[in-house]
Amino acid sequence: MLAQRTAFALRRLAATSSAPLRRNIASSAVVRQQGIEKKIKTFDQIKTKEDLLGPGAAPGTVPTDLEQATGLERLEILGKMEGIDIFDMKPLDASRLGTMEDPIVVQSFGEEQYLGCTGFPVDSHETKWLTVSKDRPYERCVECGSVYKMDYIGQEDHGHDHHGYEEPKTFADYVRPEYTARFPAAKQ
Known part of the structure; x- marks a missing residue:
C-alpha cells in the first residue's frame, strides 16, 4: 500500500513539475x-x-x-x-584447506594483516577474523582448522625505534616451547 502511495505521489509531482531540464551532474x-x-x-x-x-x-x-x-x-x-x-583485493584461495605443511599464503606489505576465513568448503561458517603478523606469521582458524601464513613482502626495517612499543601478549605466548618446536617459524 505504501509503495502504491509513493508511486502515485511521484507521478503527480513529475506531471506537474515545470522545471527546465538540467544537465546531469555526472556528465x-x-x-x-x-x-x-x-x-x-x-x-x-x-x-x-x-x-x-x-x-x-x-x-x-x-x-x-x-x-x-x-x-x-x-x-x-x-x-x-x-x-x-x-x-591486490582478490579473494584468498578457498579451493583447499590450509595445513601447517601447506598453508594458504597471504602476501602483505605491512607488518600486520587481517584476514577473514569463511571456511572450507567456502561459506561453511561465519567469517572469522584472524590476525597474522611478521612476528606471528601462522594463524589457524578456530572453526574449520584452515592454516594461513603471512608472506611479508614489504621493506625491511630501517632501524626506526617504535618508541618502546611492545606487542600485547596472547595465549600463544604461553605455549610450552616443546609444543611449538614443530611449527616452522613459531615464536620461542
Missing part, C-alpha cells in the same frame, strides 16, 4: 575532468610522494575525487583508472 564532472587531465599525472608517472598530490579544484567549484585525493587514495584511484589493482 558535468566528466566534462570538467577533460579540461584538467593535462595536470593529472598517470599511474606510470608517479615516482615520488610529491607526485601523489592532486591539482585541487578550480575556485568556486566542487572537487572530484581525482582532484582532491592524495597519498594512497590517489594512487589507488589512478591505478583503477588504468585497470591496476594496487592493493
